[in-house]
Amino acid sequence: MERNLTGGCSCGEVRYQFQGTIAMAVYCHCRDCQRSSGSGSAAVFAVPKKDFNSSGVTSSYQSTGDSGKSVARHFCARCGSPLFSDVELLPDLAFIRIASLDNPSEVKPTMHIYCDSSQVWDRPNDPLPKFGKMPG
């Protein structure tokens, strides 16, 4: 389904726009998402990079995922809102925080990933498929 979505950070410095088809939408329970969100998981959706544009200054932090490949997390340099990531393993996709959308209700996660590191106080408890790591 063709979607037209907009979003950005808290302070308005960074704005982004996407028009196209969403590749996936997940709750990610990996430790990096936990640290960058300060919670048990992050709700994220992925879109083709060619259909995604952003404006404004972001800072980024690059870490190494459990695949051994890098993940660069972009956040607003001014207000710190987590926004989107570049994942070396899936270079054609942008991974965007659902909560950064202007209307976060427009995208719903369809699965839980990296449940191996889910926290006892935030175990997924719904009928969605659950994967210990990234589904093959």
Ligand SMILES: [Zn+2]
């Ligand atoms: Zn900001």
Ligand SMILES: [Zn+2]
């Ligand atoms: Zn994650």
